[in-house]
Amino acid sequence: MNGVAESLLNTHQVRKTKIRLEVLDFFLSKNYALSHAEIEEAIDKSYDRVTIYRTLKSFEEQGLIHKVLDDSGTSKYALCASNCMSHKHNDAHVHFNCEACGHTFCLEDIPIPAISLPTNYQLIGYSFLVQGVCKDCKK
Numbered sequence: 001m002n003g004v005a006e007s008l009l010n011t012h013q014v015r016k017t018k019i020r021l022e023v024l025d026f027f028l029s030k031n032y033a034l035s036h037a038e039i040e041e042a043i044d045k046s047y048d049r050v051t052i053y054r055t056l057k058s059f060e061e062q063g064l065i066h067k068v069l070d071d072s073g074t075s076k077y078a079l080c081a082s083n084c085m086s087h088k089h090n091d092a093h094v095h096f097n098c099e100a101c102g103h104t105f106c107l108e109d110i111p112i113p114a115i116s117l118p119t120n121y122q123l124i125g126y127s128f129l130v131q132g133v134c135k136d137c138k139k
């Protein structure tokens, strides 16, 4: 347990529990998006799927993590930048999927280009995925 996870929970007004600290610590230890299965694998086996699901759901609601869509067909989650708050996300950045390691990274400094939709189409959300080879695999 480190203090970073604890203070993040405080900032986002999420009540501190052991599983929340554990899951958040796992996110903090990785720089790429995590799937439910990866989280389940990494944390204490005494927690069931539903508990993990609820943990992710409350993190998402409180602006701690956001959903990342990649080509794997399963939803992944990544830590938000510090400007996300409860029910107010600010994650309109490009995601990058590496073909070598398979990880998906947030490119927080690369905004999604503006999209203008045809008449009568209503925008609800968008995701922008770029594929390639990440900086660690390119070495």
Ligand SMILES: [Zn+2]
Residues within 6 Å of the ligand: 063, 064, 065, 066, 080, 081, 084, 085, 088, 089, 090, 091
């Ligand atoms: Zn966010």
Ligand SMILES: [Zn+2]
Residues within 6 Å of the ligand: 098, 099, 100, 101, 102, 103, 133, 134, 135, 136, 137
């Ligand atoms: Zn890679």
Ligand SMILES: [Zn+2]
Residues within 6 Å of the ligand: 066, 068, 078, 091, 093, 095, 105, 106, 107
């Ligand atoms: Zn992201």
